[in-house]
Amino acid sequence: MSEARRLVGALLLLTVVLLLAAGVALFVGSAALSPGAVVRALAGRAEPTSIESIVTLGLRLPRIVAAVLAGGALAVAGVAFQGLTRNPLAEPAVLGVSAGAAFGVVIAQTVGLGSSILDAAGVTAFAFAGALLAAAAVYGIALVPGGLSVQTMLLAGVIVGIFFTSAIAVIVSIVDVNKLGGVVHWLLGNLAPIPAGPLALFATLALGGFAMVVRHARELNLLALGEEAAVQLGVDAERLKRRIFLGAALLTGVVVAFAGPIGFVGLVVPHLLRGVVGQDHRLLVPTALLGGGIFLLVADTLARNVVAPAELSVGVITSFCGAPVFVYLLRTRYRVTL
Amino acid sequence: MTSLVELRRVEFAYPHPERGPGRGFALGPLSFTVEAGEIFGVIGPNSAGKTTLLRLLTRVLAPSAGEVRLDGHPIARLPRAAVARDVAVVPQEAPRPFPFTVEQLVLMGRYPHAPGRFFETGEDLAIAREAMTATGVLALAGLPLEQLSGGERQRAMLARALAQQPRLMVLDEPTSHLDLRYQAETAALLRRVRAGRRMTVLIVSHDLDLAAEICDRLLLLGEGRALRLGPPADVLEGGALEAAFGCPVAVAPDPATGRPTVRIRWSDAAAAADGRG
Numbered sequence: 001m002s003e004a005r006r007l008v009g010a011l012l013l014l015t016v017v018l019l020l021a022a023g024v025a026l027f028v029g030s031a032a033l034s035p036g037a038v039v040r041a042l043a044g045r046a047e048p049t050s051i052e053s054i055v056t057l058g059l060r061l062p063r064i065v066a067a068v069l070a071g072g073a074l075a076v077a078g079v080a081f082q083g084l085t086r087n088p089l090a091e092p093a094v095l096g097v098s099a100g101a102a103f104g105v106v107i108a109q110t111v112g113l114g115s116s117i118l119d120a121a122g123v124t125a126f127a128f129a130g131a132l133l134a135a136a137a138v139y140g141i142a143l144v145p146g147g148l149s150v151q152t153m154l155l156a157g158v159i160v161g162i163f164f165t166s167a168i169a170v171i172v173s174i175v176d177v178n179k180l181g182g183v184v185h186w187l188l189g190n191l192a193p194i195p196a197g198p199l200a201l202f203a204t205l206a207l208g209g210f211a212m213v214v215r216h217a218r219e220l221n222l223l224a225l226g227e228e229a230a231v232q233l234g235v236d237a238e239r240l241k242r243r244i245f246l247g248a249a250l251l252t253g254v255v256v257a258f259a260g261p262i263g264f265v266g267l268v269v270p271h272l273l274r275g276v277v278g279q280d281h282r283l284l285v286p287t288a289l290l291g292g293g294i295f296l297l298v299a300d301t302l303a304r305n306v307v308a309p310a311e312l313s314v315g316v317i318t319s320f321c322g323a324p325v326f327v328y329l330l331r332t333r334y335r336v337t338l
Numbered sequence: 339m340t341s342l343v344e345l346r347r348v349e350f351a352y353p354h355p356e357r358g359p360g361r362g363f364a365l366g367p368l369s370f371t372v373e374a375g376e377i378f379g380v381i382g383p384n385s386a387g388k389t390t391l392l393r394l395l396t397r398v399l400a401p402s403a404g405e406v407r408l409d410g411h412p413i414a415r416l417p418r419a420a421v422a423r424d425v426a427v428v429p430q431e432a433p434r435p436f437p438f439t440v441e442q443l444v445l446m447g448r449y450p451h452a453p454g455r456f457f458e459t460g461e462d463l464a465i466a467r468e469a470m471t472a473t474g475v476l477a478l479a480g481l482p483l484e485q486l487s488g489g490e491r492q493r494a495m496l497a498r499a500l501a502q503q504p505r506l507m508v509l510d511e512p513t514s515h516l517d518l519r520y521q522a523e524t525a526a527l528l529r530r531v532r533a534g535r536r537m538t539v540l541i542v543s544h545d546l547d548l549a550a551e552i553c554d555r556l557l558l559l560g561e562g563r564a565l566r567l568g569p570p571a572d573v574l575e576g577g578a579l580e581a582a583f584g585c586p587v588a589v590a591p592d593p594a595t596g597r598p599t600v601r602i603r604w605s606d607a608a609a610a611a612d613g614r615g
Contacts, residue, residue: 218455222446224436228393231398231418233447233502234420235449274437280442
């Protein structure tokens with residue numbers, strides 16, 4: 001019971017922080033709007049064609065939604081990959097899964113898929129397929145008799161990531177640049193506003209991926225005992241691994257499809273959360289959904305404002321945060337297992 | 339009366355004999371029963387098939403021929419969780435890395451009783467606390483397992499198996515990481531488990547003296563086959579052990595308990611090794 005109470009408490013706290021971060025994100029930006037103007041736009045008392053309406057409702061609000069969605073999905077994918085591989089350094093970008101998904105998106109764009117809802121579904125399907133392909137490649141390379149080798153998996157992730165990044169470079173070089181609108185910016189991770197239809201589609205798919213992971217949170221804990229011990233406790237380990245794998249690949253694919261390969265959210269957020277809620281996946285997975293949303297929202301707010309009126313890619317900010325955390329984990333927690 | 343465990347002409351061979359951990363290894367055909375309430379020991383040299391047998395008993399592996407029955411039911415047709423409600427395994431090694439606390443570990447033993455439940459209930463927690471009390475790790479409940487000593491880890495793993503409330507407790511080398519005192523305590527604990535909770539215990543062990551001391555019956559395995567089966571006094575016999583282990587041994591009754599104790603005849607062993615060399 002106490003664990004359930006802790007979960008509710010943590011979710012409430014994170015919700016408050018999320019609302020605060022969203023509030024800040026609504027009121028700051030390169031368009032100099034007064035707080036009063038933002039409130040007028042939010043309350044619907046401004047002209048739909050006024051600057052404050054367009055900026056607040058058409059740019060900032062959709063961007064907040066996109067950041068929360070992408071951050072939450074990436075953090076949950078990180079927790080899932082970490083539980084699956086029993087390795088705190090596993091994460092969609094580190095494992096090369098994001099690069100695989102990005103390759104899928106670039107392929108989708110070369111065949112001419114745009115931004116209507118049907119096209120968005122097609123792009124997501126390509127991204128999902130790319131994520132699965134990359135994850136399966138890493139898994140296959142790292143699988144040795146007796147289980148997964150942690151070190152080999154990290155190296156395999158690097159190699160698979162490089163491979164898909166190179167493949168993207170090849171396509172970008174040979175295909176008409178106009179066909180790949182904004183691909184370079186997008187490849188750095190970018191939360192440009194997207195229409196409501198595709199956004200709803202992405203949210204639905206991401207929630208589906210989240211549901212696949214969270215309903216197996218208790219089994220993910222048992223997997224830490226080792227696969228054989230988990231089976232001896234009644235876990236269908238093969239089915240569990242398949243579902244977590246699919247769920248994490250879906251979450252990654254969805255995010256990459258609409259926001260590009262944003263790295264390290266799945267590394268930083270679970271690491272911070274473990275310090276607060278502990279190792280239990282039943283607490284980690286739901287809190288990662290909100291915690292990841294907060295992290296990416298803050299990162300994006302920074303990205304929009306630190307070099308205003310220019311704008312950084314949000315992926316640059318997350319990488320700057322993620323790299324030190326990766327090194328820290330490599331040098332401390334992780335060392336004992338090497 | 340039905341036996342708790344029954345093996346009927348069970349055979350097993352690893353699918354790729356030319357590679358992998360079970361290189362060229364085959365088990366069986368093997369038939370024996372474990373009766374409810376007994377402490378049953380499986381002994382034998384390295385690669386005799388002890389671990390494979392344990393995996394067959396817990397449905398981690400499926401036999402290539404024959405059948406394992408649990409309380410009369412073919413184990414292959416039982417759901418995994420149903421097997422886990424009846425059979426708990428204490429592995430030889432604690433898992434690493436393992437970031438959870440002792441209490442979280444022990445609560446994992448409650449999973450097969452309600453696999454669909456997200457959080458454990460208060461009753462689960464009470465059962466886990468009782469199991470930790472029984473193995474003397476309640477005071478360590480909040481510590482990460484990795485911070486414990488080898489003996490404490492072993493007792494925490496034992497508590498997890500107790501929390502599972504199984505009818506059969508399977509222990510893989512229960513004393514391999516324990517010093518003399520904890521070996522003695524583990525033996526006493528297993529006896530209490532059998533008496534107090536009416537559990538059946540199956541031990542896989544290299545420790546012949548421990549097996550002789552606490553087991554009602556022993557199975558001596560060699561190269562995947564049953565060499566001898568019966569009470570310790572019948573199984574722990576010099577000729578049979580020398581044939582199985584390929585090493586000269588001396589068997590003598592313990593002066594206090596009368597149970598057989600086994601030791602290596604070091605002088606002859608050295609001479610035999612020199613002769614082979």
